[in-house]
Amino acid sequence: MVIRRTGTQAASPEQAIKIKIEDLSVSYSDGTESLRGVDLLIPEKAVTVLFGPAGGGKSTLLRMINRLNDLADVTEVHGHVWLDGQDVLSPETDVIALRRRVGMVFARPVVLPMSVRRNLTYGLELSGEHDAEFLRGAVERSLRAAALWEEVQDRLDEPASSLSGGQQQRLCLARSLVLEPDVILLDEPTSGLDPISTGKVETSLALLKQDYTIVLVPHSIQQAARTADFAAFFLGGELVEYAPGRQIFTNPQHERTEDYVEGRFG
Amino acid sequence: MRARNIGELMITALIRTTGYSAIVFVTMIFIFLLREGAPALTEVKLANFMQLRWYPIEDYFGLLPLIGGSLLVTFGAALFAVPLGIASAVFIAEIAPRWAREILKPLVEVLGGLPSVMLGFIGILIIAPAIRTLLNIPTGLTAFTGALLLGGMAIPTIVSVAEDALDAVPKTYRDAALAMGATRWQTIWRVTLPAARSGVLTAVMLGVGRAIGETMTVMMVTGNAPVFPTGLSNLFKPVRTMTATIAAEMGEVANGSVHYHVLFYIGIVLFLISLIVNLAAASVVFRQRKRAERILS
Amino acid sequence: MQTTIQTEKQRGISSARRKLVQRLGFAGISLAALLTVAPIVLIVIHIYSNGLPAISWEFISAMPREGMRAGGILPAIIGTFWLTLGTAVVAVPLGVGAAIYLAEYAPDNRWTRTIRIAIINLAGIPSVVYGLFGLGLFVLFLRFGTSLLAGSLTLAIMTLPIIISTAEEALRAVPNSFRVVSISLGGTQWQTIRKVILPQALPGILTGVILGLERAAGETAPILFTVAAFFLPRLPNSIFDASMALPYHLFVISTQVPSMPIRIQYGTAVVLLTFVLGMNAIATVIRSRARAHRQW
Numbered sequence: 001m002v003i004r005r006t007g008t009q010a011a012s013p014e015q016a017i018k019i020k021i022e023d024l025s026v027s028y029s030d031g032t033e034s035l036r037g038v039d040l041l042i043p044e045k046a047v048t049v050l051f052g053p054a055g056g057g058k059s060t061l062l063r064m065i066n067r068l069n070d071l072a073d074v075t076e077v078h079g080h081v082w083l084d085g086q087d088v089l090s091p092e093t094d095v096i097a098l099r100r101r102v103g104m105v106f107a108r109p110v111v112l113p114m115s116v117r118r119n120l121t122y123g124l125e126l127s128g129e130h131d132a133e134f135l136r137g138a139v140e141r142s143l144r145a146a147a148l149w150e151e152v153q154d155r156l157d158e159p160a161s162s163l164s165g166g167q168q169q170r171l172c173l174a175r176s177l178v179l180e181p182d183v184i185l186l187d188e189p190t191s192g193l194d195p196i197s198t199g200k201v202e203t204s205l206a207l208l209k210q211d212y213t214i215v216l217v218p219h220s221i222q223q224a225a226r227t228a229d230f231a232a233f234f235l236g237g238e239l240v241e242y243a244p245g246r247q248i249f250t251n252p253q254h255e256r257t258e259d260y261v262e263g264r265f266g
Numbered sequence: 267m268r269a270r271n272i273g274e275l276m277i278t279a280l281i282r283t284t285g286y287s288a289i290v291f292v293t294m295i296f297i298f299l300l301r302e303g304a305p306a307l308t309e310v311k312l313a314n315f316m317q318l319r320w321y322p323i324e325d326y327f328g329l330l331p332l333i334g335g336s337l338l339v340t341f342g343a344a345l346f347a348v349p350l351g352i353a354s355a356v357f358i359a360e361i362a363p364r365w366a367r368e369i370l371k372p373l374v375e376v377l378g379g380l381p382s383v384m385l386g387f388i389g390i391l392i393i394a395p396a397i398r399t400l401l402n403i404p405t406g407l408t409a410f411t412g413a414l415l416l417g418g419m420a421i422p423t424i425v426s427v428a429e430d431a432l433d434a435v436p437k438t439y440r441d442a443a444l445a446m447g448a449t450r451w452q453t454i455w456r457v458t459l460p461a462a463r464s465g466v467l468t469a470v471m472l473g474v475g476r477a478i479g480e481t482m483t484v485m486m487v488t489g490n491a492p493v494f495p496t497g498l499s500n501l502f503k504p505v506r507t508m509t510a511t512i513a514a515e516m517g518e519v520a521n522g523s524v525h526y527h528v529l530f531y532i533g534i535v536l537f538l539i540s541l542i543v544n545l546a547a548a549s550v551v552f553r554q555r556k557r558a559e560r561i562l563s
Numbered sequence: 564m565q566t567t568i569q570t571e572k573q574r575g576i577s578s579a580r581r582k583l584v585q586r587l588g589f590a591g592i593s594l595a596a597l598l599t600v601a602p603i604v605l606i607v608i609h610i611y612s613n614g615l616p617a618i619s620w621e622f623i624s625a626m627p628r629e630g631m632r633a634g635g636i637l638p639a640i641i642g643t644f645w646l647t648l649g650t651a652v653v654a655v656p657l658g659v660g661a662a663i664y665l666a667e668y669a670p671d672n673r674w675t676r677t678i679r680i681a682i683i684n685l686a687g688i689p690s691v692v693y694g695l696f697g698l699g700l701f702v703l704f705l706r707f708g709t710s711l712l713a714g715s716l717t718l719a720i721m722t723l724p725i726i727i728s729t730a731e732e733a734l735r736a737v738p739n740s741f742r743v744v745s746i747s748l749g750g751t752q753w754q755t756i757r758k759v760i761l762p763q764a765l766p767g768i769l770t771g772v773i774l775g776l777e778r779a780a781g782e783t784a785p786i787l788f789t790v791a792a793f794f795l796p797r798l799p800n801s802i803f804d805a806s807m808a809l810p811y812h813l814f815v816i817s818t819q820v821p822s823m824p825i826r827i828q829y830g831t832a833v834v835l836l837t838f839v840l841g842m843n844a845i846a847t848v849i850r851s852r853a854r855a856h857r858q859w
Binding site for chain 3: 274277278280281283284286287288289291292294298301302349350351353354356358361370375376379380382383384385387390391392418421425449450451452472475478480481482486509513521529530533537541543547548
Binding site for chain 1: 740741742743744745746747748749750751754758759763857858859
C-alpha cells in the first residue's frame with residue numbers, strides 16, 4: 001500500500017520550532033517496525049496532537065523524545081530528534097538532564113507509593129534539591145498549574161493512592177511540572193477518567209500551552225479536535241498528514257485521514 | 267554530577283559481584299569436596315565400595331548398605347508424604363474455606379520450620395517407643411520410624427510448592443468445567459490438578475530431595491545399623507543412611523585417613539544426587555514456563 | 564475432559580451418585596489435611612507441657628553444671644545467638660545484593676541462567692554436606708579452626724538461596740510502572756531501586772530473611788564439624804572460639820549423655836522451639852501488616 005504524504009513541513013511561520021524529528025525509524029527486537037522515516041516539526045508553546053489508530057507508532061515517537069525507549073527492546077534507530085538544536089538520540093546526550101527537561105504523563109495514573117507531597121518533590125529529590133522552602137513552593141505552584149491545589153492542599157501528607165482516579169492523574173500532571181520542563185509529553189492521559197476529570201485536564205493543557213511545548217496523544221478524535229493547535233495523523237508507523245489547527249478534522253487532504261476521521265476504520 | 271556517576275558505577279559493580287557469588291560458592295563446594303574426597307578413589311578399590319559390609323575399622327567400605335538405607339528411608343517417606351502432601355495442598359487450595367486456609371497455611375509453615383533435631387527428639391522419646399510396643403518388635407529405631415519423620419519433614423515442602431501451583435491455575439479453567447456440569451470434585455481431579463501437573467511434580471521432587479538430604483532426624487531414629495536392606499521386612503529393622511554415616515563418624519576419624527576421605531567421597535555422592543534431582547525439578551519449571559510463554563504470546 | 568463428563572451424563576450416572584463421590588472425596592481429603600496438621604499441634608503442645616516446668620531464670624541464664632545434668636544452658640543460647648547474628652551479617656548483604664542483581668539488572672542470557680541453576684543447587688545440597696564443606700574450607704584450609712567464624716560462614720552460604728529467592732520475589736512484586744515513572748523523572752536505576760523499589764519490597768525481603776535465619780538457627784549438621792563443642796565451661800570470647808549451640812546441645816543431651824534428666828532435655832527443646840516459633844510469628848506479623856498497608 002503506497003501512502004502519499006502531505007504537508008509534513010507546514011508550520012505557522014510565527015511559531016518557533018521546539019523539536020524537529022528528522023527521518024526517524026525505530027524497530028523493536030521482535031522485528032516489528034514501529035516508525036518509518038518520520039519527519040515532523042513540533043512548534044513551541046502549542047499543543048501538537050499525534051492521533052491515529054492503535055499501533056501507529058505514536059507512543060513510540062513520544063518515548064523517543066525523552067529516551068524512555070532505552071528501557072524497551074529497541075534494536076534499530078535511525079534518524080534524529082533535535083531538541084533546541086541538540087540531537088537527543090546522540091550517545092553523548094545527558095539522558096538524566098534530558099528527562100528533566102521533558103516531562104511525561106502516562107495513560108494510567110501512576111502515583112508513587114508515597115504521600116502526595118513526596119510524589120511531587122520526588123523529581124527534585126532525584127536532582128539533589130533539599131531546600132524545604134523551595135520544595136514547598138514548588139509543590140504549591142505545580143498543584144495550582146494542574147488545577148488541583150484547592151482539592152488537596154489539606155491532604156498533602158496523605159498517601160497519593162487515597163486520591164480519586166482523576167485527582168491522581170492531575171497529580172501526575174503536576175508532578176511533571178515540578179521540574180519546570182520545557183516540553184510535556186502526554187500519552188492518552190485521560191483514557192481511564194470520567195468526563196469531568198477529562199475536562200479539567202484539557203482545561204489545564206489549554207493554560208499550560210502558554211508556557212510549555214505540549215505533545216499529546218489523545219484517546220479519541222473528539223479530544224484531538226478539542227485540543228489541537230497542530231495535528232499529525234499516524235498510520236502504520238508513518239506520518240500520513242499534518243496540518244495546523246482544526247482543519248485536518250474538518251477538511252482532511254488525504255483519503256486515509258478522511259477514512260479515519262469519518263470513523264470508517266480505527 | 268560526576269560524583270554521583272562514580273558512586274553509582276561502584277554500587278552497580280558491587281551488586282553484579284554479589285549476583286555472581288552463587289556460582290562461586292557452588293564451585294567452591296564442589297572443589298573442596300573433591301579435594302578431600304577424591305583420594306578415596308585411589309585409596310579404596312572399587313570392589314570394596316561395591317560390597318555389602320560397611321565396617322571402616324576393618325577397612326570394609328561397602329557403600330551399598332548406606333545407599334540402600336538412604337533409598338529405603340526416602341522411598342518410605344515419599345510413599346507417605348506424597349499422597350498426604352498433595353491431598354493437603356488440594357485441601358488448602360481448592361476445598362478449605364477462607365478461615366481454615368488462614369490457619370492451615372501458617373501451621374504448615376511452622377512444621378517446615380521445625381528443626382530436624384527436634385523431630386528426632388520427638389522420635390526418640392515418643393514415636394520409636396510407640397512403634398516398638400504397637401508392632402511388637404525389638405526396637406523402635408527402624409527405617410520405618412525414619413520414613414515417618416522424614417515424610418513429616420517433606421510434607422511442608424510439597425504442600426507449599428504444590429499449593430502455589432494449584433493457585434496459579436487460572437480461574438477460567440475451573441469455571442469452564444463447572445459450567446459444563448462437573449462437580450467440584452471432578453473439576454479438581456480432571457481439570458485443576460492436571461493443569462498444575464508440572465508444579466506438583468516439582469513439589470514432589472523438591473520434597474524427595476529434602477528427604478534424601480536429611481541428617482539429624484535419621485541419625486537419631488533409624489538405629490544406625492549399616493545393614494543392606496534386602497526386603498520389605500527391613501523396613502522395621504534398623505538401617506543407616508549416607509547422611510547419618512557422615513554425621514556420626516566424622517567426629518571420630520583422623521584427618522587425612524582413608525576413612526576421612528571416604529566420608530568426603532560419600533559427600534560427593536550426596537552432592538551429585540541432589541544436583542540431579544534439583545536440576546530435574548528446575549528443568550520441569552523452565553519447560554513449563556517456556557510452554558506458557560508460547561501459548562500466551 | 565468434555566467427553567468424559569458428558570459421557571457420564573449420557574450413561575445416566577446420576578448426579579446423586581456424583582454428589583456422593585464428591586462428599587466422600589472431600590471427606591478423605593479433609594482427613595488427610597487433618598492428619599498432616601494435627602501432629603504439628605500435638606508436638607508443640609507436648610514439648611511445651613513437658614518442658615515449661617524446667618524453665619526458670621536459672622535455666623536460661625546460668626552456666627551448666629555436673630556435666631550438663633544441672634544448671635543452665637546459657638552458653639548454648641548465647642552460641643546460637645552469635646551464630647544467627649554471624650549468619651545474618653554475611654548472608655543478608657550477599658543475598659539481597661544478588662536478589663537486586665537478578666531482579667533489576669541481570670540480562671536474559673546464559674550467564675544469568677547459570678546463576679539461577681547455581682542457586683537452585685545451593686538450595687538442594689544436604690545440610691551435612693555443607694558441614695563437610697565448612698570443615699574442608701573454613702576449619703582446615705583457611706585454618707579458622709572449630710570456631711564461630713567457620714560456623715557462621717558455613718550457615719551463611721547455606722542460607723543464601725532462601726534469602727535470594729524470597730528477596731527476588733519481593734522485588735519483582737513491586738509494579739514495574741514505578742520504575743518507569745522514576746526513570747522518566749530523571750532518576751538513575753540505582754536511585755530508583757534505593758528510593759522506591761527497595762522500600763516497597765522491604766517487608767517481603769525481611770520475611771524471607773527471618774525465615775532463612777530461623778532455619779540456620781535450628782540446623783545441627785552444618786555446625787557439627789565447624790563450631791560445635793559440647794562441654795565448654797565458658798562463653799565464647801572471640802569469633803575464633805568454638806561454641807555450644809542449642810540444636811547441637813539438644814542432640815547431645817538426648818542421645819549421648821547417660822542419665823540426663825528428662826526435664827533438662829525438654830527444657831532445652833522448649834527454648835529452641837520458642838526461638839523458632841518466635842521468628843515464625845515475627846515473620847507472619849510483618850507479612851500481614853505489609854499487606855494491609857500496601858499502597859499499591
